[in-house]
Amino acid sequence: MAGVEHEVTRNKQVTLKHYVSGFPKESDMNVVTSSISLNVPQGSKDTPLNGFGVAKVVDSTHPNYEKGDLVWGFTGWEEYSLVTAPEVLIKIQHIDVPLSYYAGILGMPGMTAYGGFYEVCSPKKGEYVYVSAASGAVGQLVGQFAKLVGCYVVGSAGSKEKVNLLTSKFGFDGAFNYKEEPDLDAALKRYFPEGIDIYFENVGGKMLDAVLLNMRLRGRIAVCGMISQYNLDKPEGVHNLMQVVGKRIRLEGFGASDYYHLYSKYTDFVIPFIKEGKINYVEDVAEGIESAPAALVGLFSGKNIGKQLVVVDCK
Amino acid sequence: MAGVEHEVTRNKQVTLKHYVSGFPKESDMNVVTSSISLNVPQGSKDTPLNGFGVAKVVDSTHPNYEKGDLVWGFTGWEEYSLVTAPEVLIKIQHIDVPLSYYAGILGMPGMTAYGGFYEVCSPKKGEYVYVSAASGAVGQLVGQFAKLVGCYVVGSAGSKEKVNLLTSKFGFDGAFNYKEEPDLDAALKRYFPEGIDIYFENVGGKMLDAVLLNMRLRGRIAVCGMISQYNLDKPEGVHNLMQVVGKRIRLEGFGASDYYHLYSKYTDFVIPFIKEGKINYVEDVAEGIESAPAALVGLFSGKNIGKQLVVVDCK
Known part of the structure; x- marks a missing residue:
């Protein structure tokens, strides 16, 4: 590799100042500007936060990826990322839908809703489905998937605007x-x-306790997350777990990555619905990587409406 | 039916004086003596407590049961019971084992252990199994079933004597x-x-919280009961449920009655082990229906060692 000319460019990144316990604040994060070589290999100075994103390959030494490929997967909160384990990335095959969808309905949140609802919950026509955090990145899809099966579905959210979306836009x-x-x-x-x-569980705590009292015989609770509990020093206690015995309730944790083997089956299923306008997906777009800390903080107070995205302006 | 001569006999029953909340006391119950006709039909004056028992048919108008048949199932805490829905009774086929086993290893507790462990938990050789209330009617069987599969199994109990039984008698x-x-x-x-x-869950509360912290990826928790919580005004909170997401834990409630369709398969499986002495079953026998209230109360302080039985001396 000696003698290869390296193109070096500015690389804005979001980093943590320190370990954060409790609710994150914008002041816990920095937006720093470093420089990065756009050729493999190179090293990065700071370690940015990470999460799911959509990206374009600018250089690759891996046989499966070449310059210009579009990918989605686990990336850094930065303008340019060196990916050393490209198997965490999935190549984007369909570009006739918004690319941002690969951070949402066609990405991790989509697989979360698909695997969690269809695989974990085994829904049947006519069943009663409840979704918390129902206007979020995952919840809005679970509600629409439930309607496709012929379920009765009710969702909860934290503002009038979100509640209106559930019935007007997503068909709850x-x-x-x-x-x-x-x-x-x-x-x-x-x-x-x-x-x-x-029950498609996104919030935990008091809501789960109330749901347990209202579950039917052989009910299923797919535990996707418990956002109300993430930032508490000590999680709230759940008091009504005894309900699981008499009602034969199954409560099961899962993650999108359990179902990635179904990804092409999922896209074959969902893309036609997207194109026909039969499934909607609402995004909340923040512009520029500088807006990422505020966007993250906003998630915990429910400021976002729909899937929170940050558009990073990379050439 | 007019003109049928009715044989009337004394019938001791255990009844509740009033609705009981919290831990039951002996003084909450009465042992009353009434009389009962031993011919069908008749009516009973008081309503006794009920539970699982072994009985002999003294009279029947149902074509599937005749005088002298031995049965097990849901009966009253009394010397003689009028059973109006005999489908809650199962006829005893094998009498070359102790009849008391049909209130334990060959009855509801046996089906609870069998269904809960083999069907709910899907155990595999080499897996790590934990059983609480492990010397009880169900727990002692779960431990022995786990060893049959080739699992590593540890149990907990509430006294030195019980703990010794687990390793010395049941092979934990x-x-x-x-x-x-x-x-x-x-x-x-x-x-x-x-x-x-x-985790085969019999106790709930703090134990469940500690177990959640120690579960492995794709762990299974079969919730058989939560005896530590039954008599509390407000159940303790379980704080570590968030563990189910990252670890993909499945927590599932069940009851023996879910598996009664497997009953003959179960007896074919377990009776040879009993006869060969490869499965042991420890019973704690109280003599006479007058001892039933104390036996019930003792369950909640863990006084019993093994399956608690009450022998009702009926002719």
Whole structure:
């Protein structure tokens, strides 16, 4: 490799100042500017945060990837990333849909909704489905998938605007603002007088306790996340777990990566629905990597509406 | 039916004086003596407690049952019961084993252990299995079934005598007294340095929280019961449920009745082991229906060693 001319460019990155416990603040993060060689190999000075993104290959020594390829997968919060394990990236095959969809409906959140709902929950027509954080990156899809199966689906979210989206844009049969319900058990009994067959769990804590009281016999709870608990020093206690015995409830944790082997089956399934406008996907787009810290912080107060994206302006 | 001569006999029953919340006391129950006709039909004055028992048919108008048949199933806590729905009874086919086994290893507790361990947990050779309340009616069987599969199995119980039974009589690889462990998480880490694949849950509360911290990827928790929680006004909170997401844990409630269709398969499986002495079953026998209230109360303080039975002296 000696003698290879390296193109060096500016590389803005989002880094953590220190280990963060509790709720992250913008001031916990830095947006730093370093430089990076656009040829493999090179080294990076700071370690940025990481997450799922959509990217274009600018250089590759791996036989499966070449310059210009579009990929999605686990990347750094930076303008340019050196990827040393390219098997964490999936090549983008369909470019007749918005590329941002590969960070959402056609990426990790899409696989989360697909695997979690169809594989973990085994839904049947006519079943009663409840989705929390229902307007989020995953929840909005679970609701629409549930309608495709012929389920009755109700979602909850944290603002009037989000609640309206659930019924107007995503076809939920009902929706409520959990912040306006002092008694979550009573709210669920209103929307599910017959009880809940499937709960797609995104929030944890008090909501899970209320749901357990309203589950039906042989109900399923797919645990995708528990965002209400992530930033607490000590997670809230869940008191109603005894319900799982009498009601034969199955509660199961999962992640999108468990279902990546189904990815092409999923895209074959979902892309036609996207093109026909039968499945909608709402994104909340922040512009520029400098906006990433605020976008992350906003997730925990529910500021985003739909899938939170950050557009990094890379050439 | 007019003109049929009715044989009337004394019938001792255990009844509740009032609705009981919290831990039951002997003084919450009465042992009453009423009379009952031994011919069908008749009516009973008081409603006794009910539970699983072994009985002999003294009269029947149902074509599947005749006088002298031995049965097990859901019966009253009384010397004689009128059974109006005989489909809750199973006829005893094998009488070359102790009849009391049909209230234990060959009855509901046996089906609980069999269904809960083999069907819910899908154990594989070499997996790490933990059983709480391990010397009880169900736990002692789960441990022995786990050894048959080739699992490593550790149990916990609440006295030195019970802990000794686990390793000496039931073949557990390890055992500990949970009452002597101020830090359950540390105790589990000692016995399961590699973590737990399968937890057979009988107790709930703090134990479940400690187990969640020690579960392995794709671990399974079969929730049979949560005896530590039954008599609390408000169940303890379980704080570590977030573990189910990252570790893809499946937590599932079940009951013996889910598996009664496997009953003859189970007896074919287990009776040879019983006869060869390869599976042991320890019973704690109280004599006479008058001892039933104390026997029930003793369950909640762990006074019993093995399956608690009450022998009702009926002719």
